[in-house]
Amino acid sequence: MSWSGRLAELEIELPGVAAPVAAYVPAVRSGSQVFTSGQLPFVSGSLAATGKVGGEVSPEEAKRHARTAMLNALAAVHDLVGIDAVRRVVKVTGYVASSDGFTGQPAVINGASELLGEIFGDAGTHARAAVGVAELPLGAPVEVDLIVEVA
Numbered sequence: 001m002s003w004s005g006r007l008a009e010l011e012i013e014l015p016g017v018a019a020p021v022a023a024y025v026p027a028v029r030s031g032s033q034v035f036t037s038g039q040l041p042f043v044s045g046s047l048a049a050t051g052k053v054g055g056e057v058s059p060e061e062a063k064r065h066a067r068t069a070m071l072n073a074l075a076a077v078h079d080l081v082g083i084d085a086v087r088r089v090v091k092v093t094g095y096v097a098s099s100d101g102f103t104g105q106p107a108v109i110n111g112a113s114e115l116l117g118e119i120f121g122d123a124g125t126h127a128r129a130a131v132g133v134a135e136l137p138l139g140a141p142v143e144v145d146l147i148v149e150v151a
Contacts, residue, residue, distance in 0.1 A: 002084045003083045003084050003086055003119065003120065004083055004084050006119055006120075007083065007119060010118060010119065012071070012119070014071060014074055014075045014078050014083070015042075015043070015044075015071055015072060015075050016075065017072075017075050017076050017079045018039060018040065018042040018045075018072045018075070018076075019045070020037065021040075021137060021138065022137075024037050025037065026039075026075075026076035026079065026080075027076040027077055027079070027080045028080075029080060029081060029150070032087075032149055032150055032151075033090065033147055033148065033149055033150065034077050034080060034081055034146075034147070034148050034150055035145070035146075035147050036073045036076045036077060036145050036146045036147075037076070037145060038095070038137075038143040038144065038145045039069045039070070039072040039073040039076065039143065039144055039145065039146075040069055040072070040136070040137065040138065040140040040142075040143055041065035041066070041068040041069045041072070041140060041141070041142060042068075042072055043068060047138055047139070047140055048065055048068055049061065049065055049140075049141055050138070050139035050140065050141065051097070051139065051141055052097045052098060052099040052102070052141065053096050053097060053098055053099065053102055053104075053105075053108055053141050053142070054098055054099035054100075054101065054102030054104070055099035055102075056141075057141040059102075059104050059107060059108055061141075062096065062108040062111070062141050062142055063107065063108050063110060063111035064111060065111070065140075065141055065142045066094060066108055066109050066110070066111030066112040066142045066144060067111040067112060067114070067115045069112065069142055069143060069144040070092075070111070070112035070115050070116065070144050070146070071115070073112075073144055073145065073146040074119075074146070077146065077148055077150075081150050085150040085151045086120070086123070086148050086149070086150055086151075087123065087148075087149045087150060087151055088120070088123040088124075088125075088126075088148065088149045089116050089120055089123065089124045089125070089126040089146070089147075089148050089149075090126060090127065090147040090148060090149055091126055091127045091128065091129075091146070091147040092109070092112055092113060092116070092126050092127075092128045092129075092144060092145070092146055092147075093128070093129045093131070093144065093145050094108070094109030094112055094128070094129070094130045094131065094142065094143070094144045095131050095132075095133050095136055095142065095143040095144070096108045096109065096130065096131070096132050096133065096141070096142055097133055097134070097135055097136045097139075097140065097141050097142070098132035098133065098134075102132065103132070105130040105131060105132045106130045108130070108142060109128065109130040109142075109144070111142075112144045113126070113128060
């Protein structure tokens, strides 16, 4: 089955590509890899939430926002090369705007990682970093970027 077929089976629709908020492009290809820029949890052009995880944003909410941010990263890949060109997911980096003392970044970024597993199965297994940060652009609670290998 193609990845686009898998998305349809899961009833997941990739969003339009989120417009860059500064001087960069959503994704670039270098050889057999596509690198996305950091993606925020935009929904229909608006940030889904603001605030720090462990404060204004619960870890459960942040996990959902990480999933949304990953959908935006996949949209950037799809716009550049087509989702069916993906051979495997290589690496995910997730950033979590964390309130003082919050240490649950890995569980938050699981929202992004689990989505990749649902879509790509074994090809979605990846290396990852989940990093707590003081602030993210526009006050977003999470940001993710993605590296995939393509045909």
